[in-house]
Amino acid sequence: MTTGTRILCLLMLSGTMGAQTQPPAAQKAAASGEPVTTLKVSTRMVAISAVVKSKAGTPQGGMTADDFVLKQDGKVQPIHYFSQGSELPLTFAVMVDTSGSQHTFISDETLASDVFFETMLDAKNDRAMLVQFDAAVTQLEGMTHSASDLRLALGRMASRPATAGRTRLYDAIYAVASGPMAKETGRKAMVILTDGGDNGSIRTLAEAVEQAQRADVQIYSVVYSAWNDLTGVSGRPPALDTGRSVLEKMSQDTGGHVFTVSRTMSLRDVFAAIGEDLRLEYELGYTPPEDTAPNSYHKLELKAKDKKLTVQARDGFFAHP
Numbered sequence: 001m002t003t004g005t006r007i008l009c010l011l012m013l014s015g016t017m018g019a020q021t022q023p024p025a026a027q028k029a030a031a032s033g034e035p036v037t038t039l040k041v042s043t044r045m046v047a048i049s050a051v052v053k054s055k056a057g058t059p060q061g062g063m064t065a066d067d068f069v070l071k072q073d074g075k076v077q078p079i080h081y082f083s084q085g086s087e088l089p090l091t092f093a094v095m096v097d098t099s100g101s102q103h104t105f106i107s108d109e110t111l112a113s114d115v116f117f118e119t120m121l122d123a124k125n126d127r128a129m130l131v132q133f134d135a136a137v138t139q140l141e142g143m144t145h146s147a148s149d150l151r152l153a154l155g156r157m158a159s160r161p162a163t164a165g166r167t168r169l170y171d172a173i174y175a176v177a178s179g180p181m182a183k184e185t186g187r188k189a190m191v192i193l194t195d196g197g198d199n200g201s202i203r204t205l206a207e208a209v210e211q212a213q214r215a216d217v218q219i220y221s222v223v224y225s226a227w228n229d230l231t232g233v234s235g236r237p238p239a240l241d242t243g244r245s246v247l248e249k250m251s252q253d254t255g256g257h258v259f260t261v262s263r264t265m266s267l268r269d270v271f272a273a274i275g276e277d278l279r280l281e282y283e284l285g286y287t288p289p290e291d292t293a294p295n296s297y298h299k300l301e302l303k304a305k306d307k308k309l310t311v312q313a314r315d316g317f318f319a320h321p
Helices: 003-014 024-031 100-120 147-159 169-178 205-214 238-254 267-279
Strands: 046-053 068-072 075-077 081-084 090-097 127-133 137-144 187-194 218-223 257-260 282-286 297-304 310-313 316-318
Touching: 046 297, 068 282, 090 100, 090 169, 100 127, 100 147, 100 187, 100 267, 127 147, 127 169, 137 147, 137 169, 169 187, 169 205, 187 238, 187 267, 205 238, 205 316, 218 238, 218 267, 238 257, 257 267, 297 310
Parallel strands: 090 127, 090 187, 187 218, 218 257
Antiparallel strands: 046 282, 046 310, 068 075, 068 297, 081 282, 127 137, 297 316
16 A cells, blocks of 8 residues: 555544544654655545454454445445455554452553563554553543553553552543544544443443544453453352443443453463454445434444455444534
């Protein structure tokens, strides 16, 4: 893909109304003397990240736009943009619950996250950030391509003492989606390590999900709890079942997935599965009908024509203001 084509793709996927300035990639190319193709774009295009899986749960590659059916509010819509996700930069946030109930797992989370950062930041435009949340939401490292910087940030996370009291899961999602992620283009994901419990957030679950949908961020939830067959203990507390249902809703609504760490599936196994999803996902774009009201919510339905395949994608979007 040429520099000009990549810039055009990013502009289309960003959904920016009447963009008048060059994106950072174009500014960098111009500074180095490389030829740059720019285009002023005015579009209401909605971007959708999708993962296609077989009955066995294996991500499916080799799909084309003609293999999908896309509907907005039950009406079929033409797909105007289609790309293999790996052609676009990847931006993701690893978000770790460091409240008292999760502090036992921080050592394992640190080691596995370190490998995940090293593995996923393979292209020069890929970037990641690290956030911890407990009674506060703390950005340990901002968006960077440096796995070394993220490793140092993981060390700072492990050195913090356990905290008791609040677990501001919804506030963390809202802050990252409406802040750093809202400014990014291309593929975007949150990987959240938690037992799913929220205690003390100012924002609600609905507000957190809305911000993730507005930023087109997929939420990958990783349930990490001593009650999830890690020790053979049975009789899960009702609160943990509620937490899992919350994580399932967040992931389903945003096109992500829920994984559970257990004796048969380590955290490294989970990270490997998430990485496979992100490497083989597709990026689709379409323009909503002219009568789509600004800021209104609309249902999305993306399916494969092959009934043996399932599509993992967000199920709604908020129209641009």
